[in-house]
Amino acid sequence: MSSDPLRTADLTVIGQITTASNATLVCEAEDLRVVYKPVRGERPLWDFPDGTLAGREVASYLVSDALGWGVIPETVLRDGPYGPGMVQRWIDIVEDGQGPDLVDLVPVGQVPEGFREVLRALDPSGHQVSLIHADDPRLHRMAVLDVLINNADRKGGHALEGLDGRVYGVDHGICLHGEPKLRTVLWGWAGEPIADELLTDITVLVKALPGELGERLAELITDSEIEALESRARALLEDPVLPMPTSSRPIPWPAF
Incomplete structure (x- = not known):
């Protein structure tokens, strides 16, 4: 048995998420269910010419992890049956059908x-x-993370309520661009203050970027994109308010 099946176990494909725009496979890694997105299944984007979408998914996870927020499920870059790709822990979600979803x-x-x-x-x-969208502190934290990682594609279906009581975000392949590209359905808190405890975590992130975190990110995104991440974090510390929409397309399409 592998000590960490997410990173080392053989992946057995058991299904495919056909609604995804890039190849997205559901796999078993020993007794762990995962999502596997091989690089070879990516459709290139003209405005994200550097690195890979899989690498940006991992970089986004590293930012979430450094903040201590656990918004993004554990995500690694590794080999699989169709070559290198992103592998992420599967999230079992609440499906009670009672009342609206987190975004609806x-x-x-x-x-x-x-x-x-x-x-x-x-x-x-x-x-x-x-x-x-729900006026939920778990979702609010996701909205702050999206500002930090410059998420260009926060659709309603990318916010999942896990059976463990946590709220997770998935699909972060078009994040961390150096230019402003924030597109999200989570605008309900625009113009409102960010909680002090989240600002404390952002301060920790800024201090970590020159060290090991920055070195790991440099393997996945460009130096200018890391600098832009730091600038966004410092901007939130200086003006701790969630931004207002500034573009003509502030919400991704489709929204779900």
């Missing part, structure tokens, strides 16, 4: 207690709906 659509005027309205739009049938 509801009819306009029917935002439930404990949720925030992000915007109003028309559904495919022409009915007015509100895009909402």
Whole structure:
């Protein structure tokens, strides 16, 4: 038996997530279920020419881990049946069907207690709906992480409520660009202060970047992207407020 199956066990493919835009395979690694995204299955993006999407997934995990937030499931870069790729622990999620999901659509005027309205739009049938997300500190922490890693693709389906009571974010292949690219469905706290305990963790992150963390990130993203990460972190410390949308496309499409 391997001491750490996530990193060393043989991967046995048991399925594929067909809704993903890049090759996304569900595998067993001994008694552990994982998601495996081989580099060879990536569709190149003109605005992310450096490194790999798999590498950016791992780099995003390293940032989350350095913060101590545990938002992103443990993620490594390793070999698999289709070559090198990202391997991430599978998250078993809550599926009780009671009430809205963490991020959801509801009819306009029917935002439930404990949720925030992000915007109003028309559904495919022409009915007015509100895009909402839970007013949940676990999700708020994810929103702060997205600002730090400059997440260009925080869809509603990328926020998962685990059976362990934690909220996880997945799909971080287009993060950590040097230029502003934040696109997220989690705008409900825009313009509001960031909690002191999160700022303490961000301070720890800034101090860690010149050391081992920066060295590990340098294997995955460019030096200028690491510098941009540090700049975003320092900017939040200097002005500890979640930003307002500034682009014409602040939400990814599709939103789920």
